[in-house]
Amino acid sequence: MPRIDRNDLDVFLAVARERSFTRAAAQLGVSQSALSQTLRGLEARLGLRLLTRTTRSVAPTEAGERLLRTLGPAFDQIDGALAALSELREKPSGTIRITAGEHPVETILMPVLERLLPDYPDIKVEVDVDNALTDLAAGRHDAGIRFGEQVARDMVAVRIGPDMRMAVVAAPAYFARRPRPEVPQDLTEHACINMRLPTHASLYAWELEKGEHELKVHVEGPLVFNYAPLLLRSALAGLGIACVFEDQVREHVAEGRLVRVLADWCPPFPGYHLYYPSRRQPTSAFALLVEALRFRG
Template sequence: MDPVISSSDFGQLRAFVTVGEVLSFSRAAESLGVSPSALSQLVRGFEERVGVRLFNRTTRSVSLTDAGERLFQRVRPAVAELGAAVGQVRDQGERPAGTVRVVSFHSAAELYLRPMLAGFHAAYPDVVLDITLDDAVSDFVGGGFDVALRLGEVIEKDMIAVRLGPDLRQVAVASPAYLARRGTPAAPRDLVDHDCIRWRWPGTTAPYHWEFWQDGDWFEVAVDGPLIVSDKRLALDAALDGIGVAFAVDHRVERHIAEGRLVPLLEAWSAPFPGLFLAYPRQRQMAPALRAFIDHVRAVAGAHEPA
């Protein structure tokens, strides 16, 4: 081992990395389970050992010096890898148990949760899955959930996001009977003169504006019509009954289109967007039960962990 960093210095190195991640001695101390004064001594001892100041400290802020930033970028992955290796060895002796709280969009649950439940229970009988189905977009960590399955476009940027499936595409559809009665829209703006079956995001008051793609950019159309729903299956049923035009994800309507019950509209303006993802916060040590759940969902979906 390099004589500058011996095995006895790992505690100081871990303290340095933790402070560098959160830029707060009090928050880093809480994360490590030590007092702020003890943490300060560890970092100061590390600075003396390497012979350079690593942090700029004021009464109100903490920041990395240039030297500190260079060292932080190099050693952070190594410290994380060491911690993960030790945690993996420890977790191998633990049978996953406890409760995993999951919140999922209805569509994600249908595609990726329902198919894995029986197999997961057989493999991990001591794990309880507490699943909430909710299409509302909210802070799932703040809501007390461990993991979420939702559209990629609504996942917070600081989350780990594992793609579960391909990109999705929304397409306007209507029944042949409706089109015979009202005519076929030639462009998205024509929809304002049609009976559209509108959908409202749970937790919102205004109906969703339909989104279309043209010349490299998205634009919205505020459609109108006789029906507003919060359930997309009901919107699709209404379109099948000839009430009006619906806006649905392509895999939900492809069978109806193939069998002639629905006609796709305005496809030239329908573009793909990020599909469904599994999301969870970055964490140093993951509970074995949560790790087992994430791995099981990924296996069902054929997904790969992000780098």
């Protein structure tokens, strides 16, 4: 077997993970022609086709998938071990890549970064705002933020926020035209504002619970969004009933701009957790951020 250069394997991993020469070239800071030449040389030395290329897509072959599954985690561990050497430096440094939805980024992550980063100029944080349940390895992220009940058991999970609740709300003007729902089944008679989830492109089924009764209510209405802030805006405009996070509407309800209904069907659930692989060797920069985010309420 010929000796293979690590840089050639890094090129393969970038293209295989991104499924795109354009994105991989931007990530590595080289030209697409250079990537293509490197991969052709790698395939020639191995005597195997690693990628299937068309004018519209790039996908690993069977051999490429096998190499990706083996090399990806191994290289990530090597990179993590090398990054951990930064602990020998006087000040924490390095890049931390985090994937999270817009709500935890705005309400939890950004306030912590605003306090932390001015004191640690050698730390760089790259935030990928994504509401999908992104796989950390596929996106080469160091950590992610999800609700506690969504974190896989093989991950380290650090609680970074309090328990949360959903709130079913509408404007007073809307309820001036229609009776307020008393039970979840009444929602079928109302104009509800739907959210299309990034996973599987399905509509969010409102999860309501009271005692031993757990319901997933599929609602209908004139509006569907894939951007959560527009749910609140539409509710405030009197266009229908929305199901949103309680903290987003608390002030609006207190000041009478929104009316809350079915509150007894919205119990608390585990809030946001930072999660990362248990095999990860945390750098001093990463450990510092984890402690800054840790919920102590």
